[in-house]
């Protein structure tokens with residue numbers, strides 16, 4: 001399937017931009033199944049984002065320990081995840097809905113995200129798009145709860161989102177996504193993520209500057 005080749009996207013704002021590098025997008029997914037539809041949706045998003053001009057990296061959560069405070073804080077997978085989080089300017093989280101919620105694996109990845117590393121806040125002010133796949137009819141439990149987590153990580157979660165119902169019907173054998181309104185929605189979401197990232201990444205310091213923290217630092 002290479003309909004991507006014929007697609008064109010307009011994601012760069014018209015005003016003058018300070019940063020010239022490609023938006024850095026980290027994609028996380030919440031399932032280790034061999035044919036995981038949340039991972040396939042994440043990979044489709046990655047291809048679309050690259051076509052839109054982003055630099056895309058994935059984190060493979062296979063082997064990531066369950067959050068246990070300092071015990072596994074130096075584990076290679078934890079360090080890899082933290083490095084990618086610091087590198088990223090935007091993120092996509094793609095989880096299956098399991099028992100009306102995101103998967104434990106998705107939550108574990110967020111549990112390992114540090115709110116601060118010294119003076120750096122690795123997630124604060126970065127943009128986030130949330131996506132879910134379901135086996136049943138369309139539902140929004142996982143994306144709603146990921147929005148809540150995005151707030152906790154002080155991220156700018158974009159308004160649009162993707163929820164793929166009966167995900168097992170939506171992908172070709174080769175793992176690419178069928179040309180349906182579910183895929184159109186993913187393109188919309190990625191377009192919005194790129195636009196928000198272009199507009200906000202240059203204003204990071206202004207956007208995350210807080211009265212209460214200024215006050216504490218001046219004491």
Ligand SMILES: Cc1cc2nc3c(=O)[nH]c(=O)nc-3n(C[C@H](O)[C@H](O)[C@H](O)COP(=O)(O)O)c2cc1C
Nearest residue numbers: 031033036037038039096097098099100134135136
């Ligand atoms: C334990 C379990 C719980 C599930 N709960 C839900 C659910 O609450 N709602 C739903 O629509 N699908 C549910 N499903 C179906 C999954 O969302 C679906 O199989 C999905 O494709 C799994 O994600 P993956 O393909 O990325 O592994 C559940 C599946 C399992 C195994």
